[in-house]
Amino acid sequence: MTEQDSQDGKDQVAGKQGDRDEDEFLPRRELLDQIDAAIEAGDAQRLNELLEPMHAADIADIIERLTPAERRGFLQLYSGEIDGEILSEIDESIREEVLEQLPREVLAEAVREMDSDDVVDLIEDLDEPEREEILAALDDSDRVAVQQSLAYPEYSAGRLMQSEVVTAPEHWTVGEAIDFLRSEEWLPEQFYHIILVDPRRHPIGYVTLGRLLAARRDVLLRDLTEDSFRTISAFAEEGDVAYAFNQYHLISAPVVDADDRLVGVITIDDAMAVLDEEHEEDILRLAGVGDESSLSDTVPQTVRQRVPWLATNILTALAAASVIAIFEDEIAKLVALAVLMPIVASMGGNAGTQTLTVVVRGLATRDLTSSNTMRVIRRETIVGLLNGAIFGLIMGIVTWLWFGDPGLSMVIGMAMIINLFVAAFAGILVPLALNRLGADPALASGTFVTMVTDVVGFFAFLGLAALVLL
Amino acid sequence: MTEQDSQDGKDQVAGKQGDRDEDEFLPRRELLDQIDAAIEAGDAQRLNELLEPMHAADIADIIERLTPAERRGFLQLYSGEIDGEILSEIDESIREEVLEQLPREVLAEAVREMDSDDVVDLIEDLDEPEREEILAALDDSDRVAVQQSLAYPEYSAGRLMQSEVVTAPEHWTVGEAIDFLRSEEWLPEQFYHIILVDPRRHPIGYVTLGRLLAARRDVLLRDLTEDSFRTISAFAEEGDVAYAFNQYHLISAPVVDADDRLVGVITIDDAMAVLDEEHEEDILRLAGVGDESSLSDTVPQTVRQRVPWLATNILTALAAASVIAIFEDEIAKLVALAVLMPIVASMGGNAGTQTLTVVVRGLATRDLTSSNTMRVIRRETIVGLLNGAIFGLIMGIVTWLWFGDPGLSMVIGMAMIINLFVAAFAGILVPLALNRLGADPALASGTFVTMVTDVVGFFAFLGLAALVLL
Structure with missing residues (x-):
């Protein structure tokens, strides 16, 4: 695997030997030329081959960099391959355009794969009819989670959180928690803590997975909780959430409703994305450029x-x-x-x-x-x-x-x-x-x-x- | 604990009811006035009481906001309490000033507690004599790790990484990994993956702790590795590292030397800090303000x-x-x-x-x-x-x-x-x-x-x- 990595040079963040353009972007340019050629030739198979090894985020970037006309051609050839991961990476500025061109069944399949926070992010700016269409594609429990999230104000922690949470009763031992995790059919893609809740679902602490793994089976979870524990109100502004993650080195944090009940969790990658967006807004606003501007704008x-x-x-x-x-x-x-x-x-x-x-x-x-x-x-x-x-x-x-x-x-x-x-x-x-x-x-x-x-x-x-x- | 939280209002990121100044900063202002009073009165005990419930990052912020004269007074009363956590949060602009005023034994004790990446961050801008003094306070193995890190260029991944890494041979099972973690005396404060290495210490994949916990004991680690795996060259620029974390939603990533051998790991909180700094530099440079400027500058x-x-x-x-x-x-x-x-x-x-x-x-x-x-x-x-x-x-x-x-x-x-x-x-x-x-x-x-x-x-x-x- 290591050899393969160094061959395609894509899975390592390389040290720079010289000019940035040479090292980092030239391969992309060649690739983009090849992609352009495949689009023009209407060669779906070739396009698939070119994009297959790429990360969803990079595919989304490529879609953003196309002109609207190229994008139409691209989506005609590739729309069957657009999955939840790619969809959640696509920039707001072209999202509506892409959604309109996706076949309904592809879109439905894609949103079913996505975490609830990504679905919320995807549909919060859509008009009512399109929003309803996507909500209808979700399972009942997912739909409820998304609707609950949408009930919180825009740019709030409630919109940012995912409702998929791993919790445990406060009286559990390490062994009980591990057995529970092993038996659970479904777990979130990424989680970093087990949140301890009381019988009324108030979060009262969390245990990092590292400490859980390092402890003996008979240790009580409540003896392993972290000092860094703090909850986030679902009504908190996302900027304040990003600040808290950065200031207190949080990795994930439980989100609570007005009654202090656990309703979701925010992870640091989402907080980092918010930090990045807030910076972008600041710098663009200071220069008097619309804060939603993007290089792909017409x-x-x-x-x-x-x-x-x-x-x-x-x-x-x-x-x-x-x-x-x-x-x-x-x-x-x-x-x-x-x-x-x-x-x-x-x-x-x-x-x-x-x-x-x-x-x-x-x-x-x-x-x-x-x-x-x-x-x-x-x-x-x-x-x-x-x-x-x-x-x-x-x-x-x-x-x-x-x-x-x-x-x-x-x-x-x-x-x-x-x-x-x-x-x-x-x-x-x-x-x-x-x-x-x-x-x-x-x-x-x-x-x-x-x-x-x-x-x-x-x-x-x-x-x-x-x-x-x- | 929940009640206590809502009482001091510090451990929840609150939803805003009104003006930001009212909610968030007014308590700090009162606190700062009380701290000022304690400094003036030379009341070390009162100062301790005020700061005791606070997070290290917030204490560091308070130290930054003092005038140089107040800071001297503060450090005379409080220097005994300055630990590794506070020290690693203190802004570069006043770091040298603070270090000079700390008693040698406090400084030595503080750096011994710190992760290697924080020690590197602390001493990389110091002059040779002070740097040597701090290095001398470290254990042999920590000192070697810090020196290896300092051998990489400024603003490189090698400077950013911590050398404390949790690894496992590629042929291990989940059970072997858990037994190893339970028996290990020392583990990093925070870790999110177990990195699989071959006998020559080349990283060949990683397993998230979540998947490790959810798997049966007899499953092979190599069957649980993540697709998102990518290594970072120790020579990569920290800006590229931050970009990769943000683009690919990485939580931690192994750092390799020129021979592709594992030398450390970078975690997302460090990448987030770099992203924040790079933004700060961009915005300050665009306005023609020195990019090292800080509100606490004279x-x-x-x-x-x-x-x-x-x-x-x-x-x-x-x-x-x-x-x-x-x-x-x-x-x-x-x-x-x-x-x-x-x-x-x-x-x-x-x-x-x-x-x-x-x-x-x-x-x-x-x-x-x-x-x-x-x-x-x-x-x-x-x-x-x-x-x-x-x-x-x-x-x-x-x-x-x-x-x-x-x-x-x-x-x-x-x-x-x-x-x-x-x-x-x-x-x-x-x-x-x-x-x-x-x-x-x-x-x-x-x-x-x-x-x-x-x-x-x-x-x-x-x-x-x-x-x-x-």
């Missing part, structure tokens, strides 16, 4: 995602322009003002973005709390003043050398200090205010902060020039 | 991290200003040009940042590969042209209404189309080029792209105006 989808941000930005740019318009006479008298003014605004925008990003990130990681907010505000404003002084001095000297006008160089230096100080304030207060109002600080902070630094930058520079020079 | 540290980016930005801003300077005469004749020109530049900067972020993110998640690069370039440039047309038209109308000058409104419309088209090109080509050169695309792309959009924005608008209007 041109119209992409335009639709980007226009709102650009439209907001044109409004803020117009606000800044109208500040400049106030000082038209001054600029006409001293054109150097027009040459220099974007520098002041741009430096403010950059300094503001720095502070903003640190604050947005601190809120996302829960590092910024009410206990250290004052300290961070103090630090950022002092840093703003210092950076203002540093770059004000630099621009003062540059301006003097360039235009030979000491008054102008004094004005730009002072405007820089003012704007970098204000940038620090805006960079911290705007996201904090949005957060307090319940909005996502990553979403709109950038526009507000840039508007502030543009308006203040132009106003401080041109206003000071009008006062001092003209 | 003012001088923060200034030092931010100045390089601002210094780069002042150079690019000067480049843009010198483009404006070419057109001083035109601006003096038509001051409306000065009023409108920042709008063109600003829209280009925003559109460029949108494309840039999508590309940087695509590279980070491995969604953007050579197989779909051309498609993304095509999409982004078409989107750039369309957005240019949309916002060129809008600004044309606004300009006409504002200045009543159809020539000027035609000029700004055309300049907008040109700049948003160029922004798309720069937004995609700059990070791709940096990536190909082996640089981190997140690190410097922003500056380059903004310089391009500023220079092109001012040049296109003012140049067209000079040609058409004057």
